[in-house]
Amino acid sequence: MSLHPRIVITGAAGFIGGRLLESFAGTHPAADLLAVDHPLRPDRPAPQDTFPGIPFLDHAAFLQRLEAGELDPEVIVHMGACSSTTETRWSYLAENNVGYSQRLWSWCARRKRRLIYASSAATYGDGSAGFDDEADPARLVPLNLYGRSKHEFDLWVRAEVAAGHPVPAQSVGLKFFNVFGDGESHKGRMASMVFHGYHQILQTGIVRLFQSHREGYTDGGQLRDFISVEDVVSVVRDLERHPEISGLFNLGTGRARSFRDLTEAVFQALGRTPRIEYIPMPEDLRERYQYFTEATMRKLGAAGIVYSPTPLEVAVGRYVTRLRNPPAH
Numbered sequence: 001m002s003l004h005p006r007i008v009i010t011g012a013a014g015f016i017g018g019r020l021l022e023s024f025a026g027t028h029p030a031a032d033l034l035a036v037d038h039p040l041r042p043d044r045p046a047p048q049d050t051f052p053g054i055p056f057l058d059h060a061a062f063l064q065r066l067e068a069g070e071l072d073p074e075v076i077v078h079m080g081a082c083s084s085t086t087e088t089r090w091s092y093l094a095e096n097n098v099g100y101s102q103r104l105w106s107w108c109a110r111r112k113r114r115l116i117y118a119s120s121a122a123t124y125g126d127g128s129a130g131f132d133d134e135a136d137p138a139r140l141v142p143l144n145l146y147g148r149s150k151h152e153f154d155l156w157v158r159a160e161v162a163a164g165h166p167v168p169a170q171s172v173g174l175k176f177f178n179v180f181g182d183g184e185s186h187k188g189r190m191a192s193m194v195f196h197g198y199h200q201i202l203q204t205g206i207v208r209l210f211q212s213h214r215e216g217y218t219d220g221g222q223l224r225d226f227i228s229v230e231d232v233v234s235v236v237r238d239l240e241r242h243p244e245i246s247g248l249f250n251l252g253t254g255r256a257r258s259f260r261d262l263t264e265a266v267f268q269a270l271g272r273t274p275r276i277e278y279i280p281m282p283e284d285l286r287e288r289y290q291y292f293t294e295a296t297m298r299k300l301g302a303a304g305i306v307y308s309p310t311p312l313e314v315a316v317g318r319y320v321t322r323l324r325n326p327p328a329h
Contacts, residue, residue: 003055003065005034007240008073010059010104011080012047013037015184016118016176016232020077021047021054023233030054034073036062037080063100066107075170075240078104078117084190085122085146086284097149102156108168109160116239119154119173119248121225121293122147131225132296133175133250143288154248170243174236177252177295181229181315182322192226193259194316197266198323205272207263210281214291219278220260223292225252228315231307238305245303252295253309265313269320 007024011017012035021035030053037047039058047056057065059080065071081097101117108115124131125141137155142148154173161167180192187195197207209220217223235251260276267274281289310318 003034003057003071004031005055005071006032006074008034008036008062008071008076010036010062010076010078011118012056014079014083015181015187016179016229017077017079018047018050018183019181019229019233020079020236021051023237025051025054034062034071059100063103067103072111073113075114075116076104076108077236077240078115081118081149083120083146083187085144085288086189087144087146090145090148093145093149094152097146098153098156101153105157105160105168105171108171109166112169114170114243115168116170116172116174116236117153118150119175120147120150121175121177121250121252121295122290123151123154123175124290124293127290127292130296131250131294133248133299134296137248143290157248167246171246172239173248174232174239174251175249175295176232177225177227177250177293179227179229179232181319183229193262194266194319195323197263198270198320201266201270201272206275206277207266208277208279209259209263211278212291213281213286217291220263220276221258222289223256223258223294224262224290225254225256225294226262226312226315227252228310228319230315230318231310235300235305235307238307242304245305247299247303249300249303249305250295250297251300252293252297253312254295254297255309256292256294257312261312262316265316266320268313269317 009017009021012021033054035047035054035056036059123140123142125143129139142151180194184191200207211219264274
């Protein structure tokens with residue numbers, strides 16, 4: 001199969017990657033695009049079924065053909081990764097999240113191509129070092145192996161740049177905060193509280209949130225920077241249109257909200273009175289749980305990417321409408 005894509009989206013059968021593929025498919029001919037992901041599973045629609053005409057390669061075949069010189073895209077939008085915060089196999093994460101990303105970055109550096117890739121707010125750990133993307137990242141201590149894998153790649157990129165080694169024509173890392181929205185149903189336990197809350201309400205009329213196990217936080221009062229996937233897609237598309245911008249940036253709303261706020265927004269969208277119960281946090285999460293995240297957004301704005309985050313209640317309302325009326329593909 002002869003392919004000549006201009007833009008490659010990895011993780012294209014996943015959550016954020018799938019929504020990015022949808023966006024690019026609305027503005028580019030199918031021949032300009034290539035969808036890449038792990039071998040497909042029955043619980044995730046194949047990109048080539050949802051977007052006929054856009055070719056698909058599994059992640060191993062793509063990397064092999066890329067490094068063999070059979071592919072020469074202008075831009076790689078790298079969203080593919082193991083995103084489970086409970087993954088315990090470091091060897092798997094080191095290969096899949098770190099090594100694979102290093103090979104893509106190195107190829108882009110050799111060929112002077114562009115790379116936009118997913119980092120994560122999980123790199124900030126418990127937040128004691130803040131959530132400032134202008135601060136020294138070496139001070140950060142992630143709470144889980146997933147966060148460590150994203151952090152190690154961020155540090156590796158920083159070292160490559162500092163050493164004066166060849167760099168991609170554009171290199172943008174995005175520290176995604178708590179992203180929610182359409183297309184996350186396959187994520188299971190890792191899906192957002194909007195998704196889980198919606199289904200809990202339909203099934204029982206009640207949403208269960210975690211109790212707090214830390215002084216200063218009420219039950220359900222744990223705070224996160226929740227951002228809609230539509231806002232994420234908008235920013236990534238802006239960055240793709242601005243090849244002169246490079247760097248490691250936060251991508252959140254800049255305002256922390258509680259899980260209680262989020263849940264009440266789901267009830268509101270369904271026209272129901274909130275009914276919330278609080279349950280103990282699982283033991284395997286307690287030592288690795290972020291009680292507070294809030295992105296500082298100065299750096300991205302200073303680089304020239306300015307956006308107005310969708311208010312939480314509006315974004316949740318849109319997502320609930322989509323869950324109630326899923327589009328037919």
